[in-house]
Amino acid sequence: MTQLPKSSYLSLDLTVSITYVFHVEQRTDIQSLLSSTASSIGINMTADQVSKFMIYLKQLKEWNKTTNLTSIVKDEEIVIKHFIDSIAAIKAECFIDGSLIFDIGSGAGFPGIPIKILRPDIRFVLIEPSKKKSSFLRYIIGLLRLRGVDVFEGSLEQFVDSFTNHEQANYVIARGIKFEFIIGLSRTILTSNGKILLFLSTLVDRARLPSNTIVENEYSFDLPAGYGPRVLTSLSFSS
Template sequence: MDKRELDLRELLIEGASGFGVDLNEEQVDKFFTYKDVLKEWNSKMNLTAIEDDREIILKHFIDSISICPIIKDKKSTLIDVGTGAGFPGIPVKIAFPDIKIKLMDSLEKRTKFLDEVIEKLSLKEISAVHSRAEDKGIASDYREKYDISTARAVANLPVLLEYCLPFVRVGGLFIAMKGSSTEEIENSKKALDILGGKIEDILEFTLPFSDIKRNVVIIKKFRQTPTKYPRKSGKPSKDPLI
């Protein structure tokens, strides 16, 4: 192992420990295999604009791990909506092997990539599903079945709430990873009221070893989401609950 790889491994270990996650050697190996598969597939299809190893570790892996302190029960069920290349779902799964995770994405090519990552990393109790949130959000085997839903910079918060809150059981959490503005929070009041969510906390921090600002909005679900939500495909983004 050359010095550069040792430095990158150290970066990942230190960055994760800053969020209370102590990665062992096997877990670090899984992250590096993930990185290699990501780069290989990225040469054939657009999964990420970030191609530098250090940037992948920082802006994808450590950024995803940043939500781990919010997850109190390491055996929770979590759905990652609009997961893309698997963020934050796969890094959370590597960090917390006992968590049960569903990765959802609307592009079938991406779910095939996710299937390969899951297989290469020998991950259990995690699977990818090719679907839109509006379709699975009304399905009885998905609706209000998860302790946690997550989304990472998929859409504006009022739209994300309609995508993600229907999956969460009453008492569960929706964790929105954003560069969230005050205006976005203000614009979410109507959606929160309609969909049965309440902002519990907004965490603002700087990613380790960088000056990149991050915001994580934690929303608790306090009552059931009315059955008419989510609305039909495309409606939440075209006509958000503002």
């Protein structure tokens, strides 16, 4: 075997060290963006939770190369627009321990999976008609070892039609889907005091709400780094 001169060993060592340091610093940057932004809205994450979010981010980007899961692909945007936006629900709503939540049109798992990472006691059904997105949801649930999360591969209409004998939910949550559609179909799948939590960018137009709905709470905040205003609106039914 050809012996490298001593100076080459040194430069190889340096290259390896620089690559290693760069890699570690990159990971640390995005991890600290997540944990510091979460703590700025009053949510403190454990190291295990941060590491689950990092696995989720990596898989989201990996699957997105071949499957159209999300148009948001940059690390910072995934952290702020998907993760932080989703977990803000924990500040907006005091979810009852052991609640059952239906996440309608969950897509790549938002907001259901980030909430589940922080609140393992909450049970979820993620409702998603796209076969590819549902496959991703099942994969990531398995990889993160999340217990008590089911995927319903179908539309909300199909879920409502097949609802007999299913436990009613304490909450229906939805982001990125027309709220009139969600409200119209949610009554029968919610408990009598169940709530709908909507992720909106403006205050809800009350004129567009059915007369049997009550606005329980509106939690307004600005996503960090200029990513825009959010209003988490919870509704209940009066009858």
